[in-house]
Amino acid sequence: MAKSSGRTLYDKVWESHTVDVLPTGQTQLFIGLHLIHEITTAPAFDMLREKNLQVGFPERTFATLDHVVPTDMRARPFLDSQAEDLTQALEKNTSQFGIQFYGLDSDRQGIVHVIGPQLGLTQPGMTLACGDSHTSTHGAFGTLAFGIGTSQVRDVLATQTLAMDKLKVRRINIRGALPEGVYAKDVILSIIRRLGVGGGKGFAYEYCGPVVEKMNMEERMTICNMSIEGGALVGYVNPDATTFEFLKGREFVPKGKDFDRAVAYWSSIASDSDARYDDVVDMEGSEIEPTVTWGINPGQAVGISEKLPYPEQCSDPEGAKRAYEHMGWKAGTPVLGMPINVAFIGSCTNSRLSDLRAAAKIAKGRRVHPGIRALVVPGSAAIKALAEKEGLDRIFTEAGFQWREAGCSMCLAMNPDKLAGREICASTSNRNFIGRQGSPGGRTILMSPAMVAAAAVNGKIVDVREHA
Amino acid sequence: MSADVKIVKVSGTGIAVRGNDIDTDRIIPARYLKEITFARMGEYPFYDERFDSEGKPKTHPFNNPKYRGASILFVNKNFGCGSSREHAPQALFRFGIHAIVGESFAAIFAGNCVMMGIPTVTVTSAEIEELMKLVELDPQNRFAMDLDAKTLSYGERQVRFDIPDTYRNALITGFWDSTSMLLSNLDKVKKIAAGLPYMTGFRG
Numbered sequence: 001m002a003k004s005s006g007r008t009l010y011d012k013v014w015e016s017h018t019v020d021v022l023p024t025g026q027t028q029l030f031i032g033l034h035l036i037h038e039i040t041t042a043p044a045f046d047m048l049r050e051k052n053l054q055v056g057f058p059e060r061t062f063a064t065l066d067h068v069v070p071t072d073m074r075a076r077p078f079l080d081s082q083a084e085d086l087t088q089a090l091e092k093n094t095s096q097f098g099i100q101f102y103g104l105d106s107d108r109q110g111i112v113h114v115i116g117p118q119l120g121l122t123q124p125g126m127t128l129a130c131g132d133s134h135t136s137t138h139g140a141f142g143t144l145a146f147g148i149g150t151s152q153v154r155d156v157l158a159t160q161t162l163a164m165d166k167l168k169v170r171r172i173n174i175r176g177a178l179p180e181g182v183y184a185k186d187v188i189l190s191i192i193r194r195l196g197v198g199g200g201k202g203f204a205y206e207y208c209g210p211v212v213e214k215m216n217m218e219e220r221m222t223i224c225n226m227s228i229e230g231g232a233l234v235g236y237v238n239p240d241a242t243t244f245e246f247l248k249g250r251e252f253v254p255k256g257k258d259f260d261r262a263v264a265y266w267s268s269i270a271s272d273s274d275a276r277y278d279d280v281v282d283m284e285g286s287e288i289e290p291t292v293t294w295g296i297n298p299g300q301a302v303g304i305s306e307k308l309p310y311p312e313q314c315s316d317p318e319g320a321k322r323a324y325e326h327m328g329w330k331a332g333t334p335v336l337g338m339p340i341n342v343a344f345i346g347s348c349t350n351s352r353l354s355d356l357r358a359a360a361k362i363a364k365g366r367r368v369h370p371g372i373r374a375l376v377v378p379g380s381a382a383i384k385a386l387a388e389k390e391g392l393d394r395i396f397t398e399a400g401f402q403w404r405e406a407g408c409s410m411c412l413a414m415n416p417d418k419l420a421g422r423e424i425c426a427s428t429s430n431r432n433f434i435g436r437q438g439s440p441g442g443r444t445i446l447m448s449p450a451m452v453a454a455a456a457v458n459g460k461i462v463d464v465r466e467h468a
Numbered sequence: 469m470s471a472d473v474k475i476v477k478v479s480g481t482g483i484a485v486r487g488n489d490i491d492t493d494r495i496i497p498a499r500y501l502k503e504i505t506f507a508r509m510g511e512y513p514f515y516d517e518r519f520d521s522e523g524k525p526k527t528h529p530f531n532n533p534k535y536r537g538a539s540i541l542f543v544n545k546n547f548g549c550g551s552s553r554e555h556a557p558q559a560l561f562r563f564g565i566h567a568i569v570g571e572s573f574a575a576i577f578a579g580n581c582v583m584m585g586i587p588t589v590t591v592t593s594a595e596i597e598e599l600m601k602l603v604e605l606d607p608q609n610r611f612a613m614d615l616d617a618k619t620l621s622y623g624e625r626q627v628r629f630d631i632p633d634t635y636r637n638a639l640i641t642g643f644w645d646s647t648s649m650l651l652s653n654l655d656k657v658k659k660i661a662a663g664l665p666y667m668t669g670f671r672g
Contacts, residue, residue, distance in 0.1 A: 020653050025634040032664065147576050148579070155646055158647050162650075165634050229550075319487065414502060436498075
């Protein structure tokens with residue numbers, strides 16, 4: 001029985017992974033799992049070679065391909081020679097340093113934040129780092145997970161540790177229950193809207209309360225995924241029966257008696273009932289409606305029934321003006337009915353089976369609106385296979401959506417999936433930054449998978465609750 | 469364990485990029501992350517804000533010859549939010565920026581900067597406004613940042629800035645390039661690792 005000691009999960013995991021206090025005052029933190037992909041790692045391996053260093057714990061790093069992967073034609077060499085070079089570099093580096101690599105020929109390939117949980121690599125009570133800001137996704141399991149830069153990737157490769165500063169912890173309690181047609185994506189967009197895109201600076205976010213407890217693991221991942229969009233390096237949910245049920249039987253999860261011991265340990269690292277928090281925020285789940293962004297950061301969001309805010313109503317009026325300039329929209333107009341050109345369902349935020357099911361439910365028996373380009377990009381090869389097994393691919397293709405291979409795709413457009421010119425995209429991804437989807441003039445509206453599917457078939461932003 | 473270059477003082481002229489929440493996609497568009505090394509990143513900072521689709525220069529401080537040679541960048545709130553790409557500070561550094569003064573910085577960006585030996589220091593809104601105006605009024609104004617004293621001096625004036633103690637220590641002691649410092653603890657690392665139940669698959 002875990003003794004109540006007033007500690008959060010964050011405190012406990014931090015403590016158990018602390019190696020030392022460094023001369024700089026930073027903590028040397030052991031990293032239990034390191035995930036890498038083709039983009040932010042090549043220079044890190046070069047730095048190792050320059051310093052004549054080895055990979056300290058090669059069995060604790062796993063690699064896959066996701067950012068530059070084409071989602072239509074996967075034949076090698078890739079048409080994009082830069083994508084091919086990055087892929088070859090990762091192949092060479094992982095083979096030279098003895099790191100497990102899941103390439104395009106593997107049924108384990110996929111977006112790094114999708115495959116970690118899917119394989120059971122991501123586990124409660126671990127520290128996890130990856131050269132990608134959406135590493136916070138893994139916090140859904142009660143994992144202390146965060147994004148790092150390339151020099152830090154070098155440090156993890158060489159030492160399996162990082163020099164870190166401890167964060168404060170803010171508890172975000174979502175009370176009540178979500179109304180029908182309101183999803184995890186709407187919850188996290190509402191949290192960021194309320195606390196701001198920089199509001200989480202210096203904090204880890206602990207998401208809790210009845211709404212979060214009721215969520216399945218995929219929904220919790222959507223919430224934790226976007227912690228960094230609220231400025232929080234880390235976001236997590238305390239592990240519970242839902243977590244253990246999800247993990248049971250997965251490839252890298254212990255079996256039999258070992259699993260029972262794991263569950264006992266995982267239970268012990270959850271925040272104590274009398275844990276002390278640096279800040280507490282309460283929100284009411286029943287007040288959240290389908291939420292969409294209107295600007296150039298994820299905090300610039302409104303409920304579907306609202307009108308676009310006037311700059312002077314915003315916390316950063318200059319930023320709002322800049323957003324309207326880019327979007328070409330006018331304050332005071334309703335967000336409902338705004339036309340779109342492209343619909344994208346995918347990304348580490350919303351590309352899992354339940355996301356695809358929610359979108360397929362809306363798409364079923366309908367047609368993508370004429371002139372709209374609509375893409376569905378599963379988060380991993382395994383999710384693609386599962387979706388096809390239950391016929392989701394046919395629902396999408398019969399409705400006129402393109403059904404693609406797994407990758408990051410149009411979330412950041414490092415592969416051939418890009419917006420053109422001033423196109424407006426209804427997107428399940430995580431960032432509506434200027435130029436994010438591959439065109440400097442392109443525009444992104446973030447929303448849930450069901451809302452994107454509804455927008456695709458209507459050619460404009462609609463309230464999914466009226467189109468179920 | 470050996471300390472690298474100690475960074476205590478940075479001095480030079482300034483350049484201001486105004487606006488809150490300037491994300492790393494704006495600092496460096498994702499397509500440049502497809503280059504396999506950081507070598508050419510200095511050509512790309514703020515690329516899509518500096519050049520139109522035909523490559524013609526737009527109005528931007530980084531295009532303005534009067535700021536050429538500037539080494540201290542002045543910014544507003546939450547600078548460097550979004551993607552963890554180290555390419556962003558690499559692009560700024562290779563363009564010639566050796567220190568950044570702002571109202572606040574996003575966590576991963578600030579962490580990347582310190583790993584590269586770039587101080588990111590904060591001042592108040594009123595102070596940053598005054599500093600930006602000063603830079604824009606006369607780009608020849610010189611600034612001297614002293615991390616030991618936590619001061620930024622210009623002309624006869626001086627402003628005190630904040631920087632997390634650990635970042636400051638890392639920079640002024642030369643341990644911002646942290647690998648050797650971390651490696652020197654390898655025995656302790658192995659000991660901690662051995663005590664974590666998942667490292668042995670929870671075997672009894």
